[in-house]
Amino acid sequence: MNIVVNGNNRTVESPPLTPLLHVLREELDVLGPKAGCENGGCGACTVLIDGAPRRSCLTAVGSVPDAEVTTVEGLGAPESMSDVQQAFVHYCAAQCGFCTPGMIIAATAYLEGGGSADRTEISEALAGHVCRCTGYLKILDAVAAARDGNFDLSTTAESPHTTVLT
Amino acid sequence: MKAVGARLPRYDGVGHATGRTVYVDDVRVNRMLHTKALRSPHHHAAIKRLDTSRAEQMPGVAAIVTHTDVPLLTYGHLSALGIPADEPLLASEDVRYKGQPIAVVAATDTDAAQAAVDAIDIEFEELPALFDMRKSFDDDAPQIHHWGTIYPHFEGEMNVRQIRKGNVEQAFEQADRIISGVYRPAAIEQMPLETQVGLAVPEPDGRMTIYSCTQALYFSMGVVAAHLQLPLNKLKFVGGTVGGGFGGKVDTATETLCALLAQKSGRPVKWRWTREEEFLCSSTRAPWHMEIIDGVTSDGWILGRKMLTLHDAGGYARFSPYGVTKHSFHHTGAYTIPNLHFDGYVCFTNRTPTSAMRGYGVTSVSFAVETHMSRIATELGVDPYELRLKNANRIGDTSPNGIRYMDPSTVDVLHAIADATDAELAAPYSDATREMREGEWLPEHLVGQLSHSEDH
Amino acid sequence: MAIHTGRGIASIEYPTGMNQNGDPSQAWIKVKPDGRIDVFSGTSDIGNGSKTIQSQIVADTIGVPYDWVTYDNSNTDSSPVCTGTFASRATFVAGKAVLKAAQRVRERILEVAGQEMEISPEDLEIDDGEVMAKGAPTKKLNVGDVAAAATWGHGELITGTGAQLNPYAAISDPTTGEVDGVPHAAISYAACAAEVEVNDETGEIRVVNLTQAYDVGKAINPALVEGQIEGGAIMGLGLGVLEDSYPYYPSAEHRGGDFGSYYNPSSADLPELHNIIIENPSADGPYGAKGIGEMSNNAQPAAIATAVYDAIGVWVTELPITPERVLKAIDARDAGGGPRREGKHVIFDEELSINTVGTGKTWTAGV
Numbered sequence: 001m002n003i004v005v006n007g008n009n010r011t012v013e014s015p016p017l018t019p020l021l022h023v024l025r026e027e028l029d030v031l032g033p034k035a036g037c038e039n040g041g042c043g044a045c046t047v048l049i050d051g052a053p054r055r056s057c058l059t060a061v062g063s064v065p066d067a068e069v070t071t072v073e074g075l076g077a078p079e080s081m082s083d084v085q086q087a088f089v090h091y092c093a094a095q096c097g098f099c100t101p102g103m104i105i106a107a108t109a110y111l112e113g114g115g116s117a118d119r120t121e122i123s124e125a126l127a128g129h130v131c132r133c134t135g136y137l138k139i140l141d142a143v144a145a146a147r148d149g150n151f152d153l154s155t156t157a158e159s160p161h162t163t164v165l166t
Numbered sequence: 167m168k169a170v171g172a173r174l175p176r177y178d179g180v181g182h183a184t185g186r187t188v189y190v191d192d193v194r195v196n197r198m199l200h201t202k203a204l205r206s207p208h209h210h211a212a213i214k215r216l217d218t219s220r221a222e223q224m225p226g227v228a229a230i231v232t233h234t235d236v237p238l239l240t241y242g243h244l245s246a247l248g249i250p251a252d253e254p255l256l257a258s259e260d261v262r263y264k265g266q267p268i269a270v271v272a273a274t275d276t277d278a279a280q281a282a283v284d285a286i287d288i289e290f291e292e293l294p295a296l297f298d299m300r301k302s303f304d305d306d307a308p309q310i311h312h313w314g315t316i317y318p319h320f321e322g323e324m325n326v327r328q329i330r331k332g333n334v335e336q337a338f339e340q341a342d343r344i345i346s347g348v349y350r351p352a353a354i355e356q357m358p359l360e361t362q363v364g365l366a367v368p369e370p371d372g373r374m375t376i377y378s379c380t381q382a383l384y385f386s387m388g389v390v391a392a393h394l395q396l397p398l399n400k401l402k403f404v405g406g407t408v409g410g411g412f413g414g415k416v417d418t419a420t421e422t423l424c425a426l427l428a429q430k431s432g433r434p435v436k437w438r439w440t441r442e443e444e445f446l447c448s449s450t451r452a453p454w455h456m457e458i459i460d461g462v463t464s465d466g467w468i469l470g471r472k473m474l475t476l477h478d479a480g481g482y483a484r485f486s487p488y489g490v491t492k493h494s495f496h497h498t499g500a501y502t503i504p505n506l507h508f509d510g511y512v513c514f515t516n517r518t519p520t521s522a523m524r525g526y527g528v529t530s531v532s533f534a535v536e537t538h539m540s541r542i543a544t545e546l547g548v549d550p551y552e553l554r555l556k557n558a559n560r561i562g563d564t565s566p567n568g569i570r571y572m573d574p575s576t577v578d579v580l581h582a583i584a585d586a587t588d589a590e591l592a593a594p595y596s597d598a599t600r601e602m603r604e605g606e607w608l609p610e611h612l613v614g615q616l617s618h619s620e621d622h
Numbered sequence: 623m624a625i626h627t628g629r630g631i632a633s634i635e636y637p638t639g640m641n642q643n644g645d646p647s648q649a650w651i652k653v654k655p656d657g658r659i660d661v662f663s664g665t666s667d668i669g670n671g672s673k674t675i676q677s678q679i680v681a682d683t684i685g686v687p688y689d690w691v692t693y694d695n696s697n698t699d700s701s702p703v704c705t706g707t708f709a710s711r712a713t714f715v716a717g718k719a720v721l722k723a724a725q726r727v728r729e730r731i732l733e734v735a736g737q738e739m740e741i742s743p744e745d746l747e748i749d750d751g752e753v754m755a756k757g758a759p760t761k762k763l764n765v766g767d768v769a770a771a772a773t774w775g776h777g778e779l780i781t782g783t784g785a786q787l788n789p790y791a792a793i794s795d796p797t798t799g800e801v802d803g804v805p806h807a808a809i810s811y812a813a814c815a816a817e818v819e820v821n822d823e824t825g826e827i828r829v830v831n832l833t834q835a836y837d838v839g840k841a842i843n844p845a846l847v848e849g850q851i852e853g854g855a856i857m858g859l860g861l862g863v864l865e866d867s868y869p870y871y872p873s874a875e876h877r878g879g880d881f882g883s884y885y886n887p888s889s890a891d892l893p894e895l896h897n898i899i900i901e902n903p904s905a906d907g908p909y910g911a912k913g914i915g916e917m918s919n920n921a922q923p924a925a926i927a928t929a930v931y932d933a934i935g936v937w938v939t940e941l942p943i944t945p946e947r948v949l950k951a952i953d954a955r956d957a958g959g960g961p962r963r964e965g966k967h968v969i970f971d972e973e974l975s976i977n978t979v980g981t982g983k984t985w986t987a988g989v
Contacts, residue, residue, distance in 0.1 A: 031192040032185025034409070036359045037441035041881025044359055072185035085183040089175050092845040095853065096669025097182030098359035098409030104183060123889040130881060132357050132410050133669045135852035136889040153180075156173040156845040161852075162897040164844065165582060165835075169678035169688040170909050173845045177673040177693060209874060247642075264874070297874050303982025321796035329799035341966065344987050348971035351923065351941040353867040354860065357886060358668075381666050382706025383698050398698075406695035408707075411668035412857075416708050442879040450867045457975060457985045474976070474985040491793075492641035495805060500635040508799070517874060518867075522708060524857065525916045528636055532917075533861075536632035536924030537939055540931065545968055550928075554633050567799045575811035575837035575902055580633050582835035582898045583815045587629075 001065050005030055006074030016062020020054075021045045023061045024071065032072040032101045036130070043129035046102035047071050053109040072101035075108060083149040084108045084142075090151035091142035095133035103129050107143040117144040137161065178407070189409050190363045190377045191438055198365070199228050199272040201420075201427060201437035202279035204286050205447060206261035206268060209297075209516040210310060211290035213259060218269060221285040226278030229431035230286075231423060232269045233258035237395040243385075243418070244485055250319055252311070253482035253519070255393055255422055261290070262310055262481030263518050265447035272427040272435045299455060299478045299513035310481065310514045317479065317487055317512035325511065327487070327494045329566045332505030334461070337470025337611070341461030345542055348457050349534035353450040353478070356523050360409025361444040364420030365436040366428035374428060375402045378421050381411040389418040390425055401425075413522030416485070417449055449521030452489065453478045454530035458538045461505075466548040468557050469611050470505035473497055475530075479512050480519035485526075486512045492527035498566055499535035500576040501557040504615040506566055551584055555595045562602040562616050570617040574600055623823035627830075630928025631815045636917030638907070639807030640709045644790030647716035648702035649723045651680065653731070653780040655773040657751065657766030659684060659691045661723075664704030665716040666695065670915050671846040672712040676720045678842055679908050683724035684731070685748030686765055702783075710913030713842060714807050715786050717908040722784025730780045735768045737776075808904045810912040812836045814858075814921035817893075818929040822952060825945030827863050829891070829926060835898035839912035844899060847914070851897045854918020860887045862923035863943045885942075939971055 001012050005028060014023050021038065024030040024047070033056050036044035040058040047056045048070035056069075076082040084107050087093070094100040103126065110125040122143045123136070131139060141157070181187035218230045233239055233256040242251030257268045269286055273279035294308040301307050302315040309315065318325045338344055365377040374396075380386035383403045391398055408415060420437040427435040439448065455476040461469045475493060479486035490510040497508050525532070543550040558576035565571065577598045584591055594606060603612060639645060649663040661680050667673045673693045681688040695701055704716050728748060735753040736743035745756050753768060755761035772778045791803035817831040832855050841847045864885045870876050878884030903910025923941055931937050936951035961970040967987065977984050 025191075029194065031188075034189075034359070035191060035438070036361075037881055039441060039880050039882075041441070042359060072183075076184060078180045078184050078186065081180070081184060088183040089179040092176060092179070092849055094176065094179060094182035095671070095849055096359065096408065096410040097178065097187050098189065100182045101185045123892060127888045127890045130359065130886065130888065132359055132412065132857070132886075133853045134849060135854070135856035135895070136892045137852045137895055138849065140889065140892070153175060156175050158173070159845070159848050159897070161895050162844070162848055162899060163586070164841070164899045164901070166901045169681040170842050171840070172678070172688075172843065174674060174678060174688060174843055176671060176846070177677055178667065247644075295874075297868075297872050298979065300976045300979040301982070302980075303976075304980055305982060307982070321793060324796055327799070328797055330797060331799075338987055344967045346967070346969045346971075346987070347937075347939060348974040349939045350974060351861065352865070352871070354865040355867055355884060355886075357884075380706075381668050381708055382704070383664050383666060383695075383701070384703045385706050387698055401698070403698040404696060406664075406666045406697070406701075408666050408668040411666070411707065413708060415668065416706060441881070445867075445879045445884060446877055451861075453868075455976070459985075459987050461987075472985075472987065476976070488641065492637070494799060495641060496635065496637070500633050500811060524854070524918075525636065525920045526709070527641070528634075528917070529861070529920045529923075532632065532634045532636075532920035533923040533927070533941065536634065536921065537927045537937070540630060540632075540924065540928035541937065541970065544931070550631055554631075558633070559635065567793075567801045567805070569801065569804055571809070573902060573904060574635070574809070575900065576633055576635065576813075578900055578902065579811050579813035579835040579837055579898075580631075582900060583631060583813045583833050586833045586835070586896055586898055587815045589815075 004068045006070060012061055014061060017060045019057050020059040020061045021056035024056060030071055034098055034101055043102040044099050046105045048105055048109060053106050072104050084146045086151040086153060087142040087146035089153055090157055091138045092156045093138040093142035099129060099131045103139055111147055119144060187407060189360055189407060190365060190379050193365055193377050195367055195434045198434045198436050199431060200276045200279055201270055201272050201435060202276060202283045203267045204269040204283045206264055206266040208261060208290055208292050209264050209295040210293040211261050212293060213257060214291050215289040217287040220287060221282040224282040224285055226274040227271060227282045228433060229272045229427045230269060231426045231430060232256055235426055236393055238393050241392040243389055244488055247488060249483055249487050263516055265518060270423045270427060272431055295516040297515050297517060299476045299515055302513040310516055315514050317483055320487060327490050327510040329494050329506050329508035331566055334470040334472050334505045334507040337505035338461040341469050342464040344459060344461050345545055346459045347538050347541055349537060350455055351530050351533050353453040355445060355450055356412035356414030358410025358412060361439040361441060362419040362448060363438040364424045365434060366424035367434040368428050368432055373400050373402060374425055375404060376421050376425060378403050378405040379408050379415055380405055380418060381408060381415040386418040386421055390422045393422045394425060412524050413526060414448055416522045419448060449519050451523035452520035456534040458534055460542060462542055464546060466546055466553045466556050467609055468501060468503050471503050472507045475510040477512050478515050478517060478520060480515060480517040482519045484519050484521050489527040493531050495567060496528045497531050500559055502559050502563040502612060504611055551580060551589060551591055552595050554580055555598045560600055560603055564615045564617050570619055626820045626822060626933035628929040628933025629817050630925045630932055632921040632924040633813040634917060634921045635809050635811050636920060637806035637809050638714045638913035639711045639788060642791045642805045643788035645705040645711060645715060646785060646787040647704045647719040648785040649720040650702060650781060650783040651723045651727045653727060653769045655770050657769040659686060661691060661693045661720060662701045663695050663716060663720055664701040665712050666707045668707050670707060670712055672707060674846060675713050675842045676717055679717050679721050680724045683721050684728045686751045710916045713911050714907050714913045718786040719784045721908045723782040726782030727780060731765060731768050734772045734776060735763050738771050739763055808907055808912045810837060810914050810917055812917055812921055814925045816925035816929045818926055818933060820930055820933040822934055825948035827930060827943060829859050829893045831894045832922060833896040835900055836914050837900040837902050838914050839904040839907050840901050840910035841899055842909060842911050847899055848897055850915045850918050852895055855895055855922060856887045858919035858922025861919060861941060862926040866942050
């Protein structure tokens with residue numbers, strides 16, 4: 001069968017019940033989506049399938065023939081990052097970075113679906129994505145600001161949550 | 167522009183945001199084998215028989231490693247700190263926790279490896295298990311560890327980490343109130359998003375390259391070198407980019423066994439733990455049991471503390487004695503208490519062995535001491551800020567083991583949160599400083615503990 | 623049913639570096655022919671940001687732009703010993719190793735520049751990639767030109783090594799715990815104020831606000847400091863009210879083996895956070911910094927437990943403070959429970975004590 005990954009037609013040899021995550025990582029060498037749990041629990045493997053966010057670990061590749069699959073790599077390369085990717089850099093929203101590919105996909109889908117900059121709504125949209133490092137706050141701030149674009153990537157955003165006493 | 171102090175973006179931020187950062191699981195090498203482990207299904211059992219001959223004949227199997235294949239089976243990761251070795255890399259005579267590895271299989275894929283694990287013949291004799299460290303001292307406690315139920319090697323041959331300072335008996339006599347409480351934080355998971363993962367690649371020059379998610383490349387290389395009895399020039403650790411650690415990746419969980427399987431098979435061997443293994447078989451934060459008895463004056467001076475700490479090591483010592491020693495050094499929290507009597511024990515149970523996690527040794531004591539402080543404030547009817555500011559470490563105060571505090575900021579951080587939450591402090595507490603005690607800040611019971619030395 | 627609001631505080635300290643010290647970190651630096659800087663350090667970046675922090679330290683210590691610095695911690699063939707990324711040591715201990723290496727590189731650059739410019743190295747300084755005569759900044763030479771001169775003219779490689787080892791403090795008296803030296807690289811301090819809402823019918827706790835102050839000595843990168851404080855806050859919240867590897871303890875069965883059965887914090891659990899960063903420079907740290915990565919999850923559980931008491935008048939001292947424990951504590955309170963009072967003794971939690979549960983040891987105020 002065939003699927004389209006980040007705009008490229010790819011032929012898949014794996015059996016149809018193989019999880020899409022496994023196909024992407026082990027057969028096609030698309031390494032952005034991470035195997036955080038392979039059980040639908042962490043969200044690190046999330047990809048867009050025909051524009052909708054899906055856990056690739058729970059998606060049998062045979063159930064999405066000819067689908068357009070977008071991983072975090074497909075949203076933008078280092079020279080051409082999307083607004084959401086830039087926002088994650090500018091807000092320091094990634095620490096170890098392992099949950100980031102799924103977070104950015106979910107945030108992209110949320111914003112493209114017309115999601116607001118309201119913190120509670122963003123938080124609900126991302127609640128199925130586990131991050132152990134950041135405490136989520138910088139992720140929420142990044143997503144809230146992402147639509148504005150034009151980030152200065154030579155620095156990071158001042159935090160409205162911080163007071164510095166010297 | 168100066169870099170230090172600037173809100174520069176992360177060095178690795180663009181890689182993270184574009185999915186280009188390379189973690190161990192993203193490394194690709196040819197002819198790679200995959201690993202599964204035979205793990206103990208029992209909390210405590212004797213191994214009566216272990217036979218891998220049938221499993222070795224399974225399709226796709228390239229190597230099986232058991233305890234007989236390890237040049238140095240039992241190595242103490244902190245032997246340099248005087249903690250003797252007690253944990254075999256693979257179980258040989260007994261298993262002391264559910265999930266303990268007994269054998270590992272490298273095969274062409276994980277299904278083949280798992281099928282071979284299932285084909286290993288093994289017989290156990292189940293033994294009684296212990297999960298409550300408060301019963302470690304009981305006469306009828308099951309004997310879990312060859313050292314007994316309590317770690318016996320503090321400073322060579324003590325079974326307790328002690329702190330003694332001043333005279334607690336006298337402090338309790340002078341106290342207006344003696345307040346006791348018990349504090350029990352649970353075992354929790356470090357839970358990095360990246361599970362334990364390693365990849366060992368035999369090189370044509372006889373070296374071994376080990377891709378590792380360790381938090382400590384040289385430490386883990388030392389562990390592998392010890393078990394394999396190799397000089398360091400035979401190993402190359404590759405890593406430094408880790409998908410979260412929080413202490414759990416100070417354990418060298420996969421690297422040594424990958425290296426042994428790679429040696430035996432002559433092929434690259436990878437082992438990525440499943441999330442279930444990460445939750446159930448990797449070390450946890452330790453559960454602790456702490457009993458604090460404080461003698462206090464009715465206006466809120468802490469005259470003396472008697473404290474018992476039990477630390478649940480699980481089935482093996484690992485870093486636990488280090489954790490309890492660190493705990494003992496900090497058992498007064500951010501306060502100066504001149505009379506101390508502390509006993510800390512490392513207890514063996516049949517829980518999964520515990521290990522480092524963020525705040526190791528002190529997270530427990532922070533919870534116990536601070537909740538106890540809040541209780542004292544409530545019991546005495548003293549403002550919780552005032553109680554803390556009174557007893558706060560100040561310059562020239564001395565620690566439980568007699569070290570002079572050089573730049574304590576307890577007063578500063580308390581003032582900061584009071585200001586930020588509109589908590590009103592009355593004089594003299596609003597004017598307290600970190601400077602050396604004098605006047606009303608230097609009651610008689612604190613006079614003797616002051617240090618005027620400039621070199622700590 | 624009623625929702626009760628409560629507040630509580632906690633104030634903590636935590637050591638930087640391994641307890642008792644003795645934990646070395648080393649680094650070396652080489653300069654490329656165009657002046658760009660290659661740093662080799664063995665410090666794993668586990669998300670803490672040590673690649674960034676150590677690069678910042680090197681850039682300022684040598685006097686070159688941050689983007690001139692390449693940082694390599696990738697392998698043990700090229701990088702020297704680092705005891706590891708734990709014990710809040712990566713900024714302080716490993717940071718001092720790269721700082722010392724950078725100081726030596728700076729000295730070598732000044733020596734070569736001095737020969738090129740025919741000015742004594744003591745009369746030169748480096749800023750933003752330019753070596754300049756002190757007091758006469760128009761007399762200058764780019765660090766790239768200095769490195770080129772070293773490479774093609776002098777036949778030299780500009781390098782520097784650095785190592786940091788706070789000496790091991792042994793326990794000199796095991797009966798008292800006295801030590802023969804300072805057993806930490808530094809001590810950091812923090813305080814936390816928690817505000818919670820407790821539902822007295824369901825026992826549920828919602829942490830509404832965590833206001834936290836950390837004395838970090840010097841924030842080498844404030845954004846990364848915030849990352850530690852915020853991430854630690856949520857981890858401390860998890861430890862306080864959510865997480866338990868043995869949810870059916872004392873049974874060790876039915877442990878959570880996946881994210882669906884282990885109760886870790888999600889973005890929906892996030893309270894309002896207010897970070898207060900205090901900078902009282904430490905005497906020994908790089909640029910005055912101290913480590914705070916680990917202590918950032920230490921203060922919340924006690925602040926939350928105290929806030930729960932403030933809200934509903936019960937102390938829950940077994941973590942996590944689950945709805946079940948809250949409801950049991952409310953029942954005990956309503957049944958007239960509380961500490962045993964005897965003379966000047968106030969004894970809480972007798973049911974949890976080793977005196978009650980074990981038979982082999984007792985712990986009382988008697989000495």
